[in-house]
Every structure is written in C-alpha cells, then in structure tokens.
Amino acid sequence: MSSDTELQDEKARERLIDLAAEFYDQFAGGQIPEMELPTRTKSNIEYDEDSHVWVYGDRTSTRSANSVRGARKLLKAIYTIDFLAQQLDEGRSSTLRELYYLSESWDSKEAGFNDQDESNQLVEDLEIVSEVTREDFHMRPEESGATLMGPLRIREQTRRGEREIHCQEDVGEGGYQIPNNPDTIEFLDHDIEFVLCVETGGMRDRLVENGFDEDHGAMVVHLKGQPARATRRITKRLHDELDLPVVVFTDGDPWSYRIYGSVAYGSIKSAHLSEYLATPEAKFVGIQPQDIVDYDLPTDPLSDSDINALESELEDPRFQTEYWTEQINLQLDIGKKAEQQALASRGLDFVTDTYLPERLGEMGIL
C-alpha cells in the first residue's frame, strides 16, 4: 500500500477517535452525550444553485442520550466507531452487511443492530459528522456489479497490488467491474468521446454486442438500476478529470427519470456527498416521451403510481425545466411508458444505427 492511502486511513481514524473524544468530553463535563446531524428528510434537501446539486439544508436533529432510544443509537455509534477505527488500524475492510452481522458479537447486547437499514444509516451518520466517506472507512456495499466498457486504460490499487487494465481490451464481454472505492483508480490514457450511462443490462449488452463503444468512442457505464455510489463517483470522475460529456440512457418512465436525477443532481440519502457524487452536466438521452410518439414504440399504459410519480416530478424543483415539463406533460397526455428494449421492435440494430446517433446528434454529442 502506498503511504498516501495509509495517510488517508490515519486521517479517517483520527476523525473517528475525535468523535469518541467528543462523547468523552461530554461525559466528563457532566453533559448529556449527543450528536448533531442534518435532518435527513426530503423537506431538508436544498438545491445548491452554485454546484447544481442537492445538499442538506440548515435543519438539524440531535441524537441525544437523553432518551433510551437516543442512548441506544449513541451506544451503537461508539461501538461502530471502535470497530471502524480498528479496521482502519489493521488495514482491512468489510461490507455493510458484515458490520450488521458483526454487531451480534459485540459484548453489549444493547449495541447490536436490529436490521441492516439501521447499520447502513449509522454508517451514513458517521460519514456526515466525521466528513469522511464510507469508502475511506473501508466500508463497502455487498456488490454493485456495475461495469465499464470503453476505450480507457486505468491503474487500480488492489489489495493484491497495482493492476493496469484497458477497459475494452483487457476485459471480457462483461466489462470492467467498478471497484467499491473508485478513488483507488488512476486514469492513464483514453480515446473516449463521451460517457454513456445505461440503465438496463439488456441494453448495455446490446450496445456492446453491436460494438457501439468501439464505433463511437463511447464509454458505456452500466448503472444497474438506481446507481450505486461507486458508479456515480466514477461517472463524475470521468466527467471532471477527463472532461467528457455524460449522457444517461434509461427506460421511458418516471422511475428512470429519477435515476437520471440521482446521477445528475444527487439523492436524498447521500445528499451530504452530492458534491462528490453528482454530475450536474449529465444529459438525458431517452427514452423520452417524445420518442414514444416519434418512433411509435410499443408501450405499456401508465399505472396510478406512475401517474403520481410523474405529477410529483412536475413539482420537483429538479425537473423544473422547460424540457422536463414538456416531456412529463406529454407522457401524462399519452398515458404510456416504454422500456429501452422497446426499440428492438424496429430491429436489433435500430438503437445503435438510428436512435442513438439521431438523439446524440440532436444533443450535439456526435
């Protein structure tokens, strides 16, 4: 391991111990131990006009040992801090799920987590108060499975030493798997024209099979539904560091627009990391409601929940643009939605030969 990482681990560890020391001082001063956090609800999310991402607002809530509930939370926090500090000290890592099971073995019965949501949330809390990301605590999600495919050569710091990988030539059809902490990757060299984030595996495979990445210099990022942090982080790095345009290609339904939203603007759960994860310059390719009309795609009718979601998006400041208002109203009008694969109704090559070139051309990418 490089001394760089060691230094970073040491810093993360220090921050954790500082947190513990805060509790210590509160105890010693006869104060009730407490931890202040931004309120993590929809109502406390604000659009940052400067960075064009969504961040937490000014409202905070206090987790205090004043109540039994609060005291339990803080006990769990200090046990988790201890665990994370040790893990950093030993240079190891673990998954969120492992943390959940590990808590069973702690000597305090009160400190154990009731479910994984609780432990996940606590780790997020600690990220916020310590201003250290989960990745730097060496905590990772179970698997993201998201992949890259495109003309990019990277160097990855793995536990087993450095690896140099070309994300087209050195990988199988599955592509290069994005590591949990994409900051361990160094970009070496590339021929990328633009970054194309794709929602579904089926579409990603179609693009790769048809050689879209090779033909157009596209970096195909597979989002796998709502994208994991690592996927969003690497997308942002590709944009920021390599100065590449980013486009997002999803199904044509309200839930997919939210996937675009979280790539572009950030999500509520990780709003404290929006500046680190979100790519506000990302553009939406489709499927647009307009495409359903223009290409006469096979559709499904909108369900009630789809309609509600669309209506709430009309109110969502993230979608308060002329473009989105027009598209969403159109979709409500026609009452239909379409999947990416619906393009196959025009033939398997339609998406790579016609649709994407046309759309990307319109958007000035190609």
Added chain:
Amino acid sequence: MTSFQSTLGEEEGIADELAQNQRSISIAEFFEKNKHMLGFDSGARGLVTAVKEAVDNALDATEEAEIAPDIYVEIAEAGDYYRLVVEDNGPGITKEQVPKVFGKLLYGSRFHAREQSRGQQGIGISAAVLYSQLTSGKPAKITSRTQGSAEAQYFELVVDTDKNDPEIRKSKETSWDRPHGTRIELEMEANMRARQQLHDYIKHTAVVNPHARFELREPGLDEPLKFERATDQLPAKTEEIRPHPHGVELGTLLKMLGATDSYSISGFLQEEFTRVGQKTATKVLNNFRDNHFGREMSWPAVADADELEATIADAVSGKGPEATTQFASGVADVLTSRERTSHYELVDIVANVAEGVQEETGKTFGKTVRENAVEAAWAELTHHEETDEGTESALVSTIHAAVDEATSTQKDDATVHGLAERLARKFAALEDDRHRLSRKALRALVDDAADATVEYDDAAFGETARENVTDVLWGAMRTVPDDAPPVREVADDRDAASDLLEAMRVTDILAPPTECLSPITAELVEAGLRKEYDADFYAAATRDAEVHGGDPFIVEAGIAYGGELAAEGSVDLLRFANRVPLVYQRGACATTDVVKGIGWRNYGLDQPGGSGMPNGPAVIMVHVASTNVPFTSESKDALANIPAIEDEIELAIREAARELKSYLKKRRSMQQRREKQNVLGQILPEMADKVSEVTGRDRPNIDGAMARIMNNVSVERRVEDGEVTLSIRNYSDRSEQLDITDIVSVEPEGLNGEANVVDLDGEWFVQWKPSVPSGESATLSYTVGADATFDIDVDGVEKERLTVNA
C-alpha cells in the same frame, strides 16, 4: 260504625266481644316479635348489633363529656351462651337514670335534639338488653360510676315487656377500678359466625374515631385486638340547633304552634326556628299572606284624569264644589300618575287625599263618602262592559299586554287577544270585587280562559304558556296588608298552618348552621385510614355542609391505595353515618350506588365494563354526618337514596379520587422513569467504557450526565487529603429541598455551610438541609482526619430522582 252495627242484633255484639281482646301493645312487646327491624334477626347478627349499640353509646357518652374514649369489648363463651362486656371511661350514669337508659325502650336524650350523634331513638341498648333477656333469660348487669363518686352503682335489670319499664332485680353499691365510666354485661344466645363483621365494625369504628382507643377480646383471638389512638384531638363538640324552617312537616308545625308562647307568627318563627330573624320572618309572612289571603290585582288608570275626576266628583255629594273638585282631582291625579293601583291601595289613596282636603277645607270626608269615592274610582279602573256593539273594557288592554309579554312570539295576536278578553271577563265577574285571588285561583282563571281559547279559537295554549301568563299576572298583583292571624288561630286552623308551611318552604332561608355537626375532618379521615390500612397513598376530602329537609349534613370521603391492600377483587367500601360503621346491607346503600356510578377508569382504577365496583388495591371510605341521617330502616344499615346526599357523596369521592388519579399518574411516570433509568443505567456505562477504550483515556464519570438525563438531583462526595466536599446539583425543573444526614466516623471540622453536627456515641451526624433551585448547585465542605468512613442518607427527593455518588 261499630256501635251502629252492634245495635243491629239484640244479643251482645261481636264488636264488644272483639273489644275485650283489644289492648295497647307495649313497644317492648312489639320488639319481641320484630327483632329483625332492629338488627337482632340472628344470633350471629344479634351479637354484632349488641356490640355496636353498646359501643355507640359509649362513644357518645365519652365525647359528650369531652373524654378521650377508651373502650373495652369482651366476648366470652359462657356455657350455652355468649357473654358480652362493654366498658367505657365515660362520665357514668346517675343511679336514677341507669334503669331507664338500659331498661326502657325509646328512652334517651337524643330523639328530640337536632344534633349529630350516633344514637338517635333510644332503642339500641335497651333492645340489646331485651334481646339478651329473651334469649338467655338472664338480666343485664350494669355498673356505672360517675365522676367524683366514691363507689360505683351495680344493677341487675330486665325490661318489663308489658309496661316497657325497667325491672330491677338487684341494686347495690360496689367498688370499681375505673374512676368513672359504665360497664354493661349481657348474656345472650349467639354465635361467632359474624366474626368478620364484628372485626370490621371495630376496625372501621377505629378508622372514623381516631381519637378513641379500642380493645377487643373474643374467643377466636389469641391476643386481644388493640386499636390505639391516632390523635388526642377530640371531635368538635356539637351544639344543638332549633329546627330549620325547611325541615318541618305539617304535624310538627301544628305541634310547635300549639306549644309556643309566642303571640304573633313573626315572633313564633324567630323564636322556634334557626336562621329566622326579623327580615326572614317578614318574607315568610308576606308569602303567608299571599297564600292565606291572596293578592289583589292592580290596574292602571286607562281613562284620562278629567274623566276620572268627573266620575269621582259625581260620587261625592254635599261637600260643596270646591272641596269636591279638590278631592276628586286629587284622587284622579294620584291614580293617573301611578302605573297601576290595587283596591287596597285605592282605599289608602282616597283616605290620604280625603285627610288632606279635610284639613284644607274643613269639610269632613266621612266613611260613606270615602267608600263611594273608592267604589266609583274602582269601577272606572276596572270598567268592563260587553254590548252587542262590542266590548268596552279597561281590563282587556292591560291583560293583553301581560299575556303578550308572557307568551312566545309564535302566538298570533288573535289568540292573545282572545285569551285577554276572556280573562278580562272573568276578572270583571269575580265575586270578590277587590280582585283578590290566591295564586291557585288565578291559575284556575287562566286555565279556564285558556281552555276556552283552545276550544273556540282553535288555538294552542299549552302548560308552559299558561304558567307563564299566571306568573306575569301574579307579578302584577299586590300582597295585601291584612294582618296575619295570631299563632293560636293558626294552630287551630289546619289550612292556615298549611299556608304557613308552604310560605316557609318557598322563602329563601339561609342553610342551617353546622355547629350541630361534627365531621371527622379530612385530616383525621386520612389519619384514621393511615392507622388501620398499610397503604402507599391516602387522600381525604370533607365537603361543606348542605341541607336536606332542614337537616344539615356533611359528607366526607377518603381513599387509601396500594401497599398491603389486596390487589385482587373489588375495592373495599367503608360506609359510615355519624361516625358509626355500616356493616350490613351494603348493596342497599346509597353510598354503594354512588361508588358504582362513578367512572373509575378516569381515576386510574380498573373497572370492568366501565361501571360497578372498581377493582384494585384500594379502600374507599364515605362518612355522612347529619342531625338526621336518612336510613332505609330502623336497623340503620344503609343510607336511603336521597339525591341531595348522593350528590354530595359523589362530589366528596371525586375530590379524593382526583388526588388518587394524580398520585397514580405520578407513580406511573416514576415507574417509567425507573425503567428508563434501568436501561440507561446499563447503556451509558457501556458507552463510557467504549469511549474510554477508543480514546485510550480513563473511564469518564457519567453520574452528572445520568442525573441530568433523569432530571435528577445528584449528590457527589469528593475527598482529597481529608478535605471532604459534598456537592449537590439539581438538574430537575424545580427547586428541591434536601435533607441530608452524613454519618462520619471521625469528628468533622471546619464545617463550611449551614449544617449541624451531632455527636452520637463516637459517630458524628452531619445534618444539612440545603434548598437547591432548579439548575443550580450547593456544596458543603469539612475536614476529617485520616481513615474516615462515611454513610450518607438523602431525603426530600424521591429515590427515583436521586443519583448519589457519595
């Protein structure tokens, strides 16, 4: 009737035959056959009743003499019978009175007194004597020694049931170790099946008589049951009061009228009744006049003054034009200036004006002239004439206005007018030209007119409307100034007496004074409960005096909760009347009904189905004190359902129950606090351990944080080089008064703070009572030599709210 029948036959009549067998029955004989009415229906119950009567008497006697009662009850087996002995330390009974008190039924000092006492009729103890002689054949043995006398008197006596008189079997002087008091010994057929009721009776008596000491011995007890005094404060002495006007019945009133020395009714009222002075007597008399004589209707002068003057002038003859005019215009002026005038007022007015004119002109306006003038003027005021062309009447418009005022706006004008016309006709046709009517007669008039209106005008005229019309008209009528008849006339006239009684009833009169009552007081109710029940919580309430039927009464209630009281089953209800426990017939008692009707869930007690007796570890006590407690029967076991008393019982119980509610609420919150403290007491130390582990520092002291979280008061000791500092921090939201005793094994010196040191056998008690406002702290310091040990005790704050680290 009988004699008439007996003459029908020639031979001796059956009635005469029957008459030979007819004779008066002695009360004692009556009792012999009706023992159950006095509570002697079985051997088991008879014993309890006998104890009860004897103890009640003993308490009454001692209290009257202002002696703290010391009462001894002994029940022993004596062959086939039980022997009951009750002894008190009362003032004793004089030699002459002993036989009558114990050997004559319905002999006593209480029956005629309006004063709170246990015994009332003078039946109880002599009934017990009678019961004993009937069942065992043995005489009652009475010993009594009056204060200051050298020897005690000893009697053996029975009740002569034929004559209801005592029959003395033996009488002698004897010595007795008590300086004063009375002892009664009865032998009777009995059994101890009612042991529980007997114990309850004594125990409950002890609860409501915390100033008394009791001792009970009975065959089932290994040790005598003793109930000690909880207070030296004797019940306030009661004063006898005269009857209240609202509390007498017609028979009583007639008897009082017959017996009084007063001449006038006003004097009689002020003399014989409580709360009646000059003013009240006048009010009663006015009401009496209204009832007795009726009121006179008053009418406005409808005609103008000139017309009136002319009419009056016409009625006067031979007084010369000047005097006549002066007189006529005088009367007419007065009448037109008045809103309305009744007949007697008119008579007065005419007389007044006549006197004036007489003085000025020298012409005599005699009786006849005045009468003529009155008649003429009255005829003008009450002019009513019906012809074919229509009705010309001074009365209709007046009555119309009154009816209109009295009825709702829904009545159309035709109906109102129809009724007014009919009423006017009836007034005009009244036999008493003065339009004098009792309210009842007035109502009859209104009813007649209304009935006719309903029948002929096809209009509705209901009960309320009739009553309202009557009210308004009655209000326009004047109470007449006739003199009320003297007492002796009223006494002989049942109707007049009834009018008087009614007048007394409707007059607002101050509630009777309460010095005739002796409530236990809330404080002593609580002390009594505390003495006999080991509970966690006690509450009591005493209501203000109220009146029912002229008898004042006071209701008190107490509640004990928790502790050693049985948690299963329904709560215990203790009922008392004039400090006497009611043992039997709980289900028939008004008290029970009231308790069952209260929603106890509101007060934190379990109540299946939301009504009925509540469940839980509680005792509810109700005491009704009155000069005349309304019982359902002579055996005095259950209070009758009198709404006024039931209301007060409910209010008293609710008052005490509200305290119970807040206690239970507090207890629940204390319990939650305890639970919270238990959980946090586990979590926070673990947290502190972990924090010290992560930071690599010593374990922090978490007591301050703990106390703060629990809004507690923390007491902390620090000892450094023999310098001891006790610090108190008050984290609660209110000021706290602490009472700290710090027991130190060596002598503390240099005490810095307001504390005292007491040396007790080589241990030093540092006593410190700091008052610490919310959020603030207090410290006490002192120095001790080496090897001192400390033992601290902190009072004044609930255990749950205290964190002691000292």
